[in-house]
Amino acid sequence: DAGVIQSPRHEVTEMGQEVTLRCKPISGHNSLFWYRQTMMRGLELLIYFNNNVPIDDSGMPEDRFSAKMPNASFSTLKIQPSEPRDSAVYFCASSSQGQSRYEQYFGPGTRLTVT
Amino acid sequence: AQSVTQLDSQVPVFEEAPVELRCNYSSSVSVYLFWYVQYPNQGLQLLLKYLSGSTLVKGINGFEAEFNKSQTSFHLRKPSVHISDTAEYFCAVSFSGSARQLTFGSGTQLTVLP
Numbered sequence: 272d273a274g275v276i277q278s279p280r281h282e283v284t285e286m287g288q289e290v291t292l293r294c295k296p297i298s299g300h301n302s303l304f305w306y307r308q309t310m311m312r313g314l315e316l317l318i319y320f321n322n323n324v325p326i327d328d329s330g331m332p333e334d335r336f337s338a339k340m341p342n343a344s345f346s347t348l349k350i351q352p353s354e355p356r357d358s359a360v361y362f363c364a365s366s367s368q369g370q371s372r373y374e375q376y377f378g379p380g381t382r383l384t385v386t
Numbered sequence: 387a388q389s390v391t392q393l394d395s396q397v398p399v400f401e402e403a404p405v406e407l408r409c410n411y412s413s414s415v416s417v418y419l420f421w422y423v424q425y426p427n428q429g430l431q432l433l434l435k436y437l438s439g440s441t442l443v444k445g446i447n448g449f450e451a452e453f454n455k456s457q458t459s460f461h462l463r464k465p466s467v468h469i470s471d472t473a474e475y476f477c478a479v480s481f482s483g484s485a486r487q488l489t490f491g492s493g494t495q496l497t498v499l500p
Contacts, residue, residue, distance in 0.1 A: 275429070314430075314476065314490040327487065362429055373418050373437065373480050375488060377429035 273297075275378035277363050283384045289351040292381045295344055296365030304375060305338055305348050306362040314362075320346065353385045388413045388481045392491035400499050401469055407462040407494045409477030418480040419460040420488065421451055425473045433475070436460065447471065472498045 276295040284290055296303050304319040318328040320340045328338070335354070340346040350357055360382050364375040389412045399405045411417060418437050422430040434445025441453040451462045460477060477491040 313492045316487060319487065364430075373420070373488075374432055374435060375430075377422075377431070379427075379429045 275363055275365055275376055277378035277381050279381060280379060281382045283386065284353055285386055286354055287352045289349065290353045290383060292348040292361050294346045294363030294378060297376055300365035300367045301343065302366045303340060303346050304364040306364065307359045308362060309359045355385045358383055358385050388489065390477055390479045390489050390491040392477055392494050394494050395492065396495045398497045398499055399467055402466045404465050405463065405467050405496065407475050407496065409460045409462065409491055411458050411479045413481050415481055419453060420478040421445065421462050422476045422478060423473050424476065430476060467498045469498050469500060471496060
């Protein structure tokens, strides 16, 4: 089992540029979550999908952020345009159904730095 | 309001000593409770979970936690820590009715000293 895969692991970009973060959930998992972690705000849920459908995006900070899940094995989080305050570690997590549906498995994260 | 509180932001402890990391939650509905560990530059890893049944749950790496409904707590314990336990620990709660969403505490940095 490869676990949750995220790419890139590190991203450095200039303010105003578009940034795309990618996630491949664990095969067979039908829920996917995007989190942001910062020193000031801790771990925040941005959006989550169930069966490829966005269920709750209330944590998305503003319209500059968008997320898609075109199929069960791939999701993207896009920031356009990026700002220095978007600098954070972004985590993707996935979970399955049944008794284990509350257990989330996290990827290694993408460390984003916006200069 | 539903919330999760980890009162201790940092806990230093000597190797082979016992440790307790505290977690309290506020909720008027039933909850599911979790502890995650994050090693430097890594994602979060599930340590243990309470969904139902016995209030004392055992997890990986010798950790255990006890659900206390009356005190709305879910403290994490280990009788003897190792240097390799140095990491950040997060308590997380799923509030009934919030689907699969988890609310995380602010984290506790455990540092094990030689």
